[in-house]
Amino acid sequence: MGPFTNTRIIFSILIFACLGALMNSFLLKIAKRYKTINQVLKHKYLRWIIATSLAISLILIVANFYVYYGFDYQPDIYRRGSLNSNQVTLTFDDGPSREYTAQILDILKEKNVKATFFMVGSHVEKYPEIAARIVDEGHEVGNHTYHHVNVPTLTQSKLTAEIIGTNKIVRQVTGETPTYLRPPRGMYDARYRRLAHLIGQEIVLWTISGRDWKKSTSASNIIARIVNKSKGGEIILLHDSGALIASEGGDHNALIQALPKVIDGLREKGLEIVPLKDFIDEAKGEDITHFEFNLVE
Numbered sequence: 001m002g003p004f005t006n007t008r009i010i011f012s013i014l015i016f017a018c019l020g021a022l023m024n025s026f027l028l029k030i031a032k033r034y035k036t037i038n039q040v041l042k043h044k045y046l047r048w049i050i051a052t053s054l055a056i057s058l059i060l061i062v063a064n065f066y067v068y069y070g071f072d073y074q075p076d077i078y079r080r081g082s083l084n085s086n087q088v089t090l091t092f093d094d095g096p097s098r099e100y101t102a103q104i105l106d107i108l109k110e111k112n113v114k115a116t117f118f119m120v121g122s123h124v125e126k127y128p129e130i131a132a133r134i135v136d137e138g139h140e141v142g143n144h145t146y147h148h149v150n151v152p153t154l155t156q157s158k159l160t161a162e163i164i165g166t167n168k169i170v171r172q173v174t175g176e177t178p179t180y181l182r183p184p185r186g187m188y189d190a191r192y193r194r195l196a197h198l199i200g201q202e203i204v205l206w207t208i209s210g211r212d213w214k215k216s217t218s219a220s221n222i223i224a225r226i227v228n229k230s231k232g233g234e235i236i237l238l239h240d241s242g243a244l245i246a247s248e249g250g251d252h253n254a255l256i257q258a259l260p261k262v263i264d265g266l267r268e269k270g271l272e273i274v275p276l277k278d279f280i281d282e283a284k285g286e287d288i289t290h291f292e293f294n295l296v297e
Helices: 004-031 035-041 045-069 099-109 121-126 128-134 154-172 190-199 220-230 251-269 276-282
Strands: 087-093 116-119 140-143 201-202 236-239
Touching: 004 035, 004 045, 035 099, 087 099, 087 276, 099 128, 099 251, 116 121, 116 128, 116 276, 121 128, 128 140, 128 154, 140 154, 154 190, 201 276, 220 251, 236 251
Parallel strands: 087 116, 087 236, 116 140
Antiparallel strands: none
16 A cells, blocks of 8 residues: 555545534534433534534535536546437446346347446456457447456556556457446546546446445336436446445346346337447537646646
């Protein structure tokens, strides 16, 4: 673990500590104004537990906004397609998987749907025949790092190795170089964006997640979440491997059951499921050639 990573960890801890202190101060002010609440908050340890919970909740809310909307001008990141179209696109993360990817490919072939698979480099190395099948059947491939790591915690050299290493193994196994990048858990930073620009790959996030990585998610939950919420321009996130923490494995039987009905449901709504390359072509692009991209922060 290098000094850059250590600095980020220390900085994160300091931010969390400050948020906790602010929440504790906020609770003390509330306790002074309301006698009923004061009876609960007068207990020091309980008050700190509540303050910590509030701080964690705030961080999760901010992180969710960061992934779905961003905080600054980000024309180099695709979060959705054209709002004026009736097109949506399907993407699958964390594979390939020996158990689930082949079943997903069978369904997509039967339904005549082309999707994009954001693959983990180590999984491509482990299951080369499945990765090759993805490309052979006309689907697109994206880079999801080599070890499914949190991008902001990496040193520059490790970040570069994760991206370039994945591009290399995917090219070696499938004959295709990934066109797109997607950071694990949607967490990226400026260095990731600069690297994407330098190697000519598009960063693609998502608008709707099926949350199929959750063990408690049922097929009906996945169908309702995607079909009911989808409209033109959606980038739909699903998973052919992985769980909440683990990058491989997880139970994705609910997705296998749901996927045919998701495809049918989207089409019944008048939505056209298209490959990501066609989808992005329809999205509103912005010129970023005037930006200065350096690998040194």
